[in-house]
Amino acid sequence: xxxxxxxxxxxxxxxxxxxxxxxxxxxxxxxxxxxxxxxxxxxxxxxxxxxxxxxxxxxxxxxxxxxxxxxxxxxxxxxxxxxxxxxxxxxxxxxxxxxxxxxxxxxxxxxxxxxxxxxxxxxxxxxxxxxxxxxxxxxxxxxxxxxxxxxxxxxxxxxxxxxxxxxxxxxxxxxxxxxxxxxxxxxxxxxxxxxxxxxxxxxxxxxxxxxxxxxxxxxxxxxxxxxxxxxxxxxxxxxxxxxxxxxxxxxxxxxxxxxxxxxxxxxxxxxxxxxxxxxxxxxxxxxxxxxxxxxxxxxxxxxxxxxxxxxxxxxxxxxxxxxxxxxxxxxxxxxxxxxxxxxxxxxxxxxxxxxxxxxxxxxx
Ligand SMILES: Nc1ncnc2c1ncn2[C@@H]1O[C@H](COP(=O)(O)OP(=O)(O)O)[C@@H](O)[C@H]1O
Ligand SMILES: [Mg+2]
Numbered sequence: 001x002x003x004x005x006x007x008x009x010x011x012x013x014x015x016x017x018x019x020x021x022x023x024x025x026x027x028x029x030x031x032x033x034x035x036x037x038x039x040x041x042x043x044x045x046x047x048x049x050x051x052x053x054x055x056x057x058x059x060x061x062x063x064x065x066x067x068x069x070x071x072x073x074x075x076x077x078x079x080x081x082x083x084x085x086x087x088x089x090x091x092x093x094x095x096x097x098x099x100x101x102x103x104x105x106x107x108x109x110x111x112x113x114x115x116x117x118x119x120x121x122x123x124x125x126x127x128x129x130x131x132x133x134x135x136x137x138x139x140x141x142x143x144x145x146x147x148x149x150x151x152x153x154x155x156x157x158x159x160x161x162x163x164x165x166x167x168x169x170x171x172x173x174x175x176x177x178x179x180x181x182x183x184x185x186x187x188x189x190x191x192x193x194x195x196x197x198x199x200x201x202x203x204x205x206x207x208x209x210x211x212x213x214x215x216x217x218x219x220x221x222x223x224x225x226x227x228x229x230x231x232x233x234x235x236x237x238x239x240x241x242x243x244x245x246x247x248x249x250x251x252x253x254x255x256x257x258x259x260x261x262x263x264x265x266x267x268x269x270x271x272x273x274x275x276x277x278x279x280x281x282x283x284x285x286x287x288x289x290x291x292x293x294x295x296x297x298x299x300x301x302x303x304x305x306x307x308x309x310x311x312x313x314x315x316x317x318x319x320x321x322x323x324x325x326x327x328x329x330x331x332x333x334x335x336x337x338x339x340x341x342x343x344x345x346x347x348x349x350x351x352x353x354x355x356x357x358x359x360x361x362x363x364x
Pocket of ligand 2: 280323324
Protein backbone atom coordinates (compact mmCIF):
# COMPACT_ATOMS: atom_id res chain seq x y z
CA UNK A 1 0.00 0.00 0.00
CA UNK A 2 1.27 3.50 -0.81
CA UNK A 3 1.47 5.82 2.14
CA UNK A 4 0.40 9.43 1.89
CA UNK A 5 3.46 11.43 2.98
CA UNK A 6 6.79 10.97 1.24
CA UNK A 7 8.59 11.02 4.61
CA UNK A 8 6.82 7.97 5.90
CA UNK A 9 7.17 6.36 2.49
CA UNK A 10 10.95 6.52 2.74
CA UNK A 11 10.95 5.28 6.32
CA UNK A 12 8.70 2.38 5.46
CA UNK A 13 10.74 1.34 2.44
CA UNK A 14 13.96 1.21 4.46
CA UNK A 15 12.60 -0.40 7.59
CA UNK A 16 13.69 -3.81 6.44
CA UNK A 17 17.01 -2.53 5.01
CA UNK A 18 18.53 -0.01 7.47
CA UNK A 19 21.89 -0.25 5.68
CA UNK A 20 20.29 1.21 2.57
CA UNK A 21 19.08 4.20 4.55
CA UNK A 22 22.60 4.86 5.84
CA UNK A 23 24.00 4.56 2.32
CA UNK A 24 21.34 6.92 0.99
CA UNK A 25 22.13 9.45 3.69
CA UNK A 26 25.89 9.19 3.13
CA UNK A 27 25.37 9.68 -0.60
CA UNK A 28 23.19 12.73 -0.01
CA UNK A 29 25.65 14.28 2.42
CA UNK A 30 28.53 13.84 0.00
CA UNK A 31 26.65 15.19 -3.00
CA UNK A 32 25.49 18.29 -1.09
CA UNK A 33 26.93 21.56 -2.38
CA UNK A 34 27.15 22.93 1.17
CA UNK A 35 29.68 21.87 3.74
CA UNK A 36 28.07 19.81 6.48
CA UNK A 37 29.86 19.21 9.76
CA UNK A 38 28.48 17.52 12.87
CA UNK A 39 30.16 17.76 16.26
CA UNK A 40 29.25 15.92 19.46
CA UNK A 41 28.79 17.55 22.85
CA UNK A 42 32.57 17.56 23.40
CA UNK A 43 32.92 19.56 20.16
CA UNK A 44 34.65 16.73 18.33
CA UNK A 45 33.84 16.23 14.68
CA UNK A 46 31.74 13.14 13.97
CA UNK A 47 30.61 13.96 10.44
CA UNK A 48 32.42 15.90 7.75
CA UNK A 49 31.14 15.76 4.18
CA UNK A 50 32.94 16.08 0.87
CA UNK A 51 31.97 19.73 0.33
CA UNK A 52 33.49 20.55 3.74
CA UNK A 53 36.68 18.75 2.71
CA UNK A 54 36.89 20.92 -0.40
CA UNK A 55 36.04 24.10 1.44
CA UNK A 56 38.53 23.70 4.29
CA UNK A 57 41.19 21.73 2.44
CA UNK A 58 41.54 19.17 5.26
CA UNK A 59 40.86 15.54 4.32
CA UNK A 60 38.17 13.78 6.31
CA UNK A 61 40.64 11.49 8.08
CA UNK A 62 42.49 14.42 9.66
CA UNK A 63 39.33 16.06 10.99
CA UNK A 64 37.10 13.24 12.21
CA UNK A 65 37.37 12.74 15.97
CA UNK A 66 39.29 16.02 16.33
CA UNK A 67 38.12 19.26 17.93
CA UNK A 68 36.63 21.80 15.59
CA UNK A 69 39.32 24.37 16.38
CA UNK A 70 41.49 23.96 13.31
CA UNK A 71 38.57 25.07 11.11
CA UNK A 72 38.01 28.31 13.03
CA UNK A 73 40.38 31.32 13.02
CA UNK A 74 42.14 31.51 16.39
CA UNK A 75 40.52 34.77 17.42
CA UNK A 76 37.02 33.31 17.05
CA UNK A 77 37.65 29.96 18.76
CA UNK A 78 36.67 30.96 22.28
CA UNK A 79 33.59 32.77 21.01
CA UNK A 80 32.55 29.73 19.02
CA UNK A 81 32.45 27.42 22.04
CA UNK A 82 30.41 30.05 23.86
CA UNK A 83 28.06 30.34 20.88
CA UNK A 84 27.41 26.59 20.88
CA UNK A 85 26.76 26.58 24.64
CA UNK A 86 24.29 29.44 24.32
CA UNK A 87 22.62 27.79 21.33
CA UNK A 88 22.30 24.55 23.32
CA UNK A 89 20.62 26.42 26.15
CA UNK A 90 18.00 27.98 23.85
CA UNK A 91 16.62 24.58 22.88
CA UNK A 92 15.88 26.03 19.41
CA UNK A 93 16.36 23.24 16.89
CA UNK A 94 18.01 25.27 14.16
CA UNK A 95 19.01 28.83 13.32
CA UNK A 96 21.32 30.96 11.27
CA UNK A 97 24.71 31.74 12.77
CA UNK A 98 26.41 35.12 12.95
CA UNK A 99 23.46 37.50 13.59
CA UNK A 100 22.67 37.96 9.93
CA UNK A 101 26.31 38.50 8.98
CA UNK A 102 28.86 35.99 7.78
CA UNK A 103 31.01 33.81 10.01
CA UNK A 104 34.66 33.02 9.31
CA UNK A 105 36.46 29.78 8.67
CA UNK A 106 40.11 29.02 8.03
CA UNK A 107 41.44 26.68 5.37
CA UNK A 108 44.29 24.21 5.69
CA UNK A 109 46.56 26.74 3.93
CA UNK A 110 45.79 29.36 6.59
CA UNK A 111 43.53 31.45 4.40
CA UNK A 112 40.45 32.87 6.14
CA UNK A 113 37.15 32.96 4.33
CA UNK A 114 33.56 34.09 4.96
CA UNK A 115 30.68 31.62 5.20
CA UNK A 116 26.93 31.61 5.59
CA UNK A 117 26.21 29.17 8.36
CA UNK A 118 23.22 27.62 10.04
CA UNK A 119 23.29 25.35 13.04
CA UNK A 120 20.92 22.71 14.32
CA UNK A 121 20.91 20.47 17.39
CA UNK A 122 19.62 17.00 17.94
CA UNK A 123 19.35 14.98 21.14
CA UNK A 124 20.52 11.40 20.68
CA UNK A 125 21.09 8.49 22.98
CA UNK A 126 24.83 9.38 22.96
CA UNK A 127 24.24 13.02 23.83
CA UNK A 128 23.68 16.18 21.86
CA UNK A 129 24.84 16.49 18.24
CA UNK A 130 25.28 19.84 16.57
CA UNK A 131 25.27 20.13 12.80
CA UNK A 132 26.41 23.20 10.92
CA UNK A 133 25.67 23.72 7.25
CA UNK A 134 28.20 26.02 5.63
CA UNK A 135 28.41 27.86 2.36
CA UNK A 136 31.60 29.55 1.19
CA UNK A 137 30.56 33.10 0.24
CA UNK A 138 34.01 34.48 -0.60
CA UNK A 139 32.86 35.49 -4.10
CA UNK A 140 29.70 37.17 -2.89
CA UNK A 141 31.53 39.12 -0.18
CA UNK A 142 34.24 40.16 -2.63
CA UNK A 143 31.61 41.32 -5.16
CA UNK A 144 29.90 43.32 -2.43
CA UNK A 145 33.16 44.96 -1.44
CA UNK A 146 33.89 45.81 -5.05
CA UNK A 147 30.42 47.31 -5.50
CA UNK A 148 30.87 49.40 -2.36
CA UNK A 149 34.28 50.60 -3.46
CA UNK A 150 32.84 51.50 -6.85
CA UNK A 151 29.88 53.32 -5.30
CA UNK A 152 32.26 55.26 -3.04
CA UNK A 153 34.40 56.23 -6.02
CA UNK A 154 31.35 57.33 -8.03
CA UNK A 155 30.16 59.38 -5.09
CA UNK A 156 33.54 61.05 -4.72
CA UNK A 157 33.65 61.90 -8.43
CA UNK A 158 30.14 63.35 -8.32
CA UNK A 159 31.06 65.50 -5.33
CA UNK A 160 34.18 66.75 -7.10
CA UNK A 161 32.15 67.54 -10.19
CA UNK A 162 29.56 69.45 -8.19
CA UNK A 163 32.28 71.35 -6.37
CA UNK A 164 33.90 72.35 -9.64
CA UNK A 165 30.64 73.49 -11.25
CA UNK A 166 29.57 75.30 -8.07
CA UNK A 167 32.90 77.11 -7.95
CA UNK A 168 32.73 78.16 -11.60
CA UNK A 169 29.17 79.39 -11.23
CA UNK A 170 30.11 81.32 -8.14
CA UNK A 171 33.52 82.66 -9.11
CA UNK A 172 33.09 83.10 -12.87
CA UNK A 173 29.45 83.60 -13.72
CA UNK A 174 28.29 85.43 -10.59
CA UNK A 175 31.40 87.66 -10.66
CA UNK A 176 30.87 88.63 -14.32
CA UNK A 177 27.22 89.33 -13.69
CA UNK A 178 28.15 91.54 -10.77
CA UNK A 179 30.58 93.46 -12.98
CA UNK A 180 27.82 93.89 -15.57
CA UNK A 181 25.54 95.21 -12.87
CA UNK A 182 28.16 97.80 -11.87
CA UNK A 183 28.41 98.92 -15.49
CA UNK A 184 24.64 99.13 -15.84
CA UNK A 185 24.48 101.26 -12.70
CA UNK A 186 27.21 103.50 -14.08
CA UNK A 187 25.25 103.87 -17.35
CA UNK A 188 22.10 104.76 -15.47
CA UNK A 189 23.96 107.46 -13.54
CA UNK A 190 25.44 108.89 -16.79
CA UNK A 191 22.13 108.88 -18.64
CA UNK A 192 20.64 112.08 -17.19
CA UNK A 193 19.58 113.54 -20.53
CA UNK A 194 18.33 110.28 -21.99
CA UNK A 195 14.64 109.66 -22.64
CA UNK A 196 12.52 108.23 -19.82
CA UNK A 197 12.09 104.97 -21.74
CA UNK A 198 15.88 104.39 -21.58
CA UNK A 199 15.77 104.91 -17.80
CA UNK A 200 12.94 102.41 -17.48
CA UNK A 201 14.86 99.91 -19.58
CA UNK A 202 17.99 100.32 -17.43
CA UNK A 203 16.00 99.90 -14.23
CA UNK A 204 14.47 96.72 -15.61
CA UNK A 205 17.91 95.47 -16.63
CA UNK A 206 19.25 96.10 -13.14
CA UNK A 207 16.37 94.21 -11.56
CA UNK A 208 16.94 91.33 -13.98
CA UNK A 209 20.66 91.31 -13.16
CA UNK A 210 19.95 91.20 -9.43
CA UNK A 211 17.62 88.29 -9.96
CA UNK A 212 20.11 86.43 -12.15
CA UNK A 213 22.98 86.92 -9.70
CA UNK A 214 20.84 85.62 -6.84
CA UNK A 215 19.73 82.63 -8.94
CA UNK A 216 23.33 81.81 -9.90
CA UNK A 217 24.42 81.91 -6.26
CA UNK A 218 21.47 79.77 -5.25
CA UNK A 219 22.12 77.16 -7.92
CA UNK A 220 25.79 77.03 -6.98
CA UNK A 221 25.02 76.65 -3.27
CA UNK A 222 22.44 73.94 -3.91
CA UNK A 223 24.96 72.00 -5.93
CA UNK A 224 27.49 72.22 -3.16
CA UNK A 225 27.88 75.07 -0.69
CA UNK A 226 31.41 76.41 -0.96
CA UNK A 227 31.07 77.09 2.74
CA UNK A 228 31.54 73.39 3.33
CA UNK A 229 34.99 73.45 1.75
CA UNK A 230 35.98 76.94 2.84
CA UNK A 231 34.65 77.12 6.40
CA UNK A 232 33.63 73.60 7.33
CA UNK A 233 30.65 71.51 8.36
CA UNK A 234 29.15 73.67 11.09
CA UNK A 235 28.66 76.82 8.99
CA UNK A 236 27.43 74.67 6.10
CA UNK A 237 24.78 72.96 8.25
CA UNK A 238 23.79 76.33 9.73
CA UNK A 239 23.33 77.65 6.23
CA UNK A 240 21.29 74.57 5.31
CA UNK A 241 18.98 74.96 8.31
CA UNK A 242 18.62 78.67 7.68
CA UNK A 243 17.73 78.38 3.97
CA UNK A 244 15.39 75.47 4.76
CA UNK A 245 13.54 77.67 7.24
CA UNK A 246 13.35 80.56 4.79
CA UNK A 247 12.09 78.42 1.93
CA UNK A 248 9.57 76.33 3.84
CA UNK A 249 8.51 78.39 6.87
CA UNK A 250 9.07 75.23 8.95
CA UNK A 251 10.72 76.19 12.24
CA UNK A 252 14.10 74.48 12.28
CA UNK A 253 16.12 73.92 15.45
CA UNK A 254 19.73 72.93 15.17
CA UNK A 255 21.81 71.58 18.02
CA UNK A 256 25.40 70.49 17.68
CA UNK A 257 28.70 70.55 19.38
CA UNK A 258 30.80 73.62 18.47
CA UNK A 259 33.94 71.53 18.23
CA UNK A 260 32.29 69.20 15.75
CA UNK A 261 34.44 69.82 12.72
CA UNK A 262 34.95 66.65 10.71
CA UNK A 263 37.39 65.87 7.91
CA UNK A 264 36.32 64.37 4.58
CA UNK A 265 34.63 62.12 3.69
CA UNK A 266 32.60 62.54 6.91
CA UNK A 267 31.75 66.22 6.49
CA UNK A 268 30.24 65.72 3.04
CA UNK A 269 28.35 62.60 4.14
CA UNK A 270 26.83 64.33 7.17
CA UNK A 271 25.95 67.37 5.08
CA UNK A 272 24.30 65.33 2.31
CA UNK A 273 22.38 63.16 4.76
CA UNK A 274 20.96 66.18 6.57
CA UNK A 275 20.22 67.81 3.21
CA UNK A 276 18.23 64.79 1.97
CA UNK A 277 16.36 64.40 5.26
CA UNK A 278 15.40 68.09 5.21
CA UNK A 279 14.37 67.87 1.56
CA UNK A 280 11.96 65.10 2.56
CA UNK A 281 10.58 67.17 5.41
CA UNK A 282 9.93 70.01 2.96
CA UNK A 283 8.47 67.75 0.30
CA UNK A 284 6.43 65.18 2.23
CA UNK A 285 6.02 65.94 5.91
CA UNK A 286 3.74 69.00 6.06
CA UNK A 287 5.50 69.63 9.37
CA UNK A 288 5.61 72.82 11.43
CA UNK A 289 8.87 71.94 13.17
CA UNK A 290 12.08 70.15 12.36
CA UNK A 291 14.95 69.35 14.72
CA UNK A 292 18.48 68.59 13.65
CA UNK A 293 20.83 67.13 16.23
CA UNK A 294 24.45 66.33 15.52
CA UNK A 295 26.54 64.77 18.24
CA UNK A 296 30.12 63.71 18.28
CA UNK A 297 30.28 60.69 20.56
CA UNK A 298 33.38 58.63 21.42
CA UNK A 299 34.40 56.97 18.17
CA UNK A 300 31.35 57.95 16.17
CA UNK A 301 29.10 60.69 14.96
CA UNK A 302 25.38 60.53 15.49
CA UNK A 303 22.85 62.69 13.67
CA UNK A 304 19.11 62.94 13.88
CA UNK A 305 16.57 64.81 11.78
CA UNK A 306 13.13 64.73 13.35
CA UNK A 307 9.91 66.36 12.18
CA UNK A 308 6.40 66.59 13.57
CA UNK A 309 4.72 66.03 10.22
CA UNK A 310 2.40 63.39 8.84
CA UNK A 311 4.83 60.48 8.95
CA UNK A 312 4.66 57.40 6.75
CA UNK A 313 4.86 53.64 6.92
CA UNK A 314 8.61 53.18 7.02
CA UNK A 315 8.29 49.45 6.36
CA UNK A 316 6.10 49.86 3.26
CA UNK A 317 7.61 48.93 -0.11
CA UNK A 318 9.57 51.72 -1.68
CA UNK A 319 8.17 53.53 -4.70
CA UNK A 320 10.54 52.68 -7.54
CA UNK A 321 11.20 56.33 -8.33
CA UNK A 322 12.06 57.16 -4.70
CA UNK A 323 15.82 57.21 -4.42
CA UNK A 324 16.35 59.77 -1.67
CA UNK A 325 16.29 57.52 1.38
CA UNK A 326 18.16 54.86 -0.54
CA UNK A 327 20.92 57.34 -1.35
CA UNK A 328 20.96 58.44 2.27
CA UNK A 329 21.40 54.85 3.43
CA UNK A 330 24.07 54.26 0.81
CA UNK A 331 26.09 57.22 2.08
CA UNK A 332 25.94 55.95 5.64
CA UNK A 333 26.71 52.35 4.67
CA UNK A 334 29.74 53.40 2.60
CA UNK A 335 31.20 54.72 5.85
CA UNK A 336 30.11 51.59 7.73
CA UNK A 337 27.33 53.52 9.42
CA UNK A 338 23.75 52.63 10.23
CA UNK A 339 20.44 54.30 9.47
CA UNK A 340 17.24 53.98 11.44
CA UNK A 341 14.04 55.46 10.09
CA UNK A 342 11.34 55.78 12.65
CA UNK A 343 8.01 56.91 11.25
CA UNK A 344 4.35 56.22 11.62
CA UNK A 345 1.39 57.93 9.98
CA UNK A 346 0.38 60.88 12.14
CA UNK A 347 3.48 60.58 14.34
CA UNK A 348 6.17 62.47 12.45
CA UNK A 349 9.43 61.06 11.19
CA UNK A 350 12.82 60.58 12.73
CA UNK A 351 15.86 59.74 10.63
CA UNK A 352 18.72 58.61 12.79
CA UNK A 353 22.20 57.95 11.46
CA UNK A 354 25.27 56.72 13.27
CA UNK A 355 28.65 56.66 11.57
CA UNK A 356 31.79 55.24 13.17
CA UNK A 357 34.85 57.45 12.86
CA UNK A 358 38.13 55.99 11.69
CA UNK A 359 40.95 55.89 14.24
CA UNK A 360 42.90 58.62 12.41
CA UNK A 361 39.96 60.95 12.99
CA UNK A 362 39.33 60.04 16.59
CA UNK A 363 43.00 60.43 17.44
CA UNK A 364 45.00 58.29 19.88
N1 LIG B 1 9.89 63.29 6.60
C1 LIG B 1 8.95 62.59 5.92
N2 LIG B 1 7.63 62.76 6.20
C2 LIG B 1 6.70 62.07 5.52
N3 LIG B 1 6.96 61.15 4.56
C3 LIG B 1 8.26 60.93 4.25
C4 LIG B 1 9.32 61.64 4.90
N4 LIG B 1 10.48 61.20 4.40
C5 LIG B 1 10.18 60.28 3.45
N5 LIG B 1 8.84 60.12 3.36
C6 LIG B 1 8.13 59.16 2.49
O1 LIG B 1 9.06 58.22 2.02
C7 LIG B 1 9.08 58.21 0.61
C8 LIG B 1 10.50 57.95 0.10
O2 LIG B 1 11.34 59.06 0.29
P1 LIG B 1 12.58 59.26 -0.68
O3 LIG B 1 13.28 57.96 -0.78
O4 LIG B 1 13.37 60.42 -0.18
O5 LIG B 1 11.96 59.56 -2.10
P2 LIG B 1 11.28 60.87 -2.68
O6 LIG B 1 11.55 61.99 -1.71
O7 LIG B 1 11.96 61.07 -3.98
O8 LIG B 1 9.82 60.54 -2.80
C9 LIG B 1 8.53 59.53 0.19
O9 LIG B 1 7.92 59.47 -1.07
C10 LIG B 1 7.52 59.81 1.29
O10 LIG B 1 6.30 59.15 1.01
MG1 LIG C 1 13.44 62.46 -0.95
